[in-house]
Amino acid sequence: KEIVETGGAVISEFPLGTAPEMGNFPVRNRIVSGMSLGTLVVASGLEGGSM
Numbered sequence: 001k002e003i004v005e006t007g008g009a010v011i012s013e014f015p016l017g018t019a020p021e022m023g024n025f026p027v028r029n030r031i032v033s034g035m036s037l038g039t040l041v042v043a044s045g046l047e048g049g050s051m
Contacts, residue, residue, distance in 0.1 A: 011035075
């Protein structure tokens with residue numbers, strides 16, 4: 001709420017208040033990567049989800 005009130009934005013395909021779940025992270029990552037010029041993974045565990 002504070003982010004939006006100060007001119008920022010919250011962008012999500014999920015309704016406000018949706019609890020974080022493992023299956024939602026790839027969808028979130030797709031949105032983040034789509035808004036970026038590139039992605040640099042410095043380190044990730046085998047189960048990290050970055051790869």
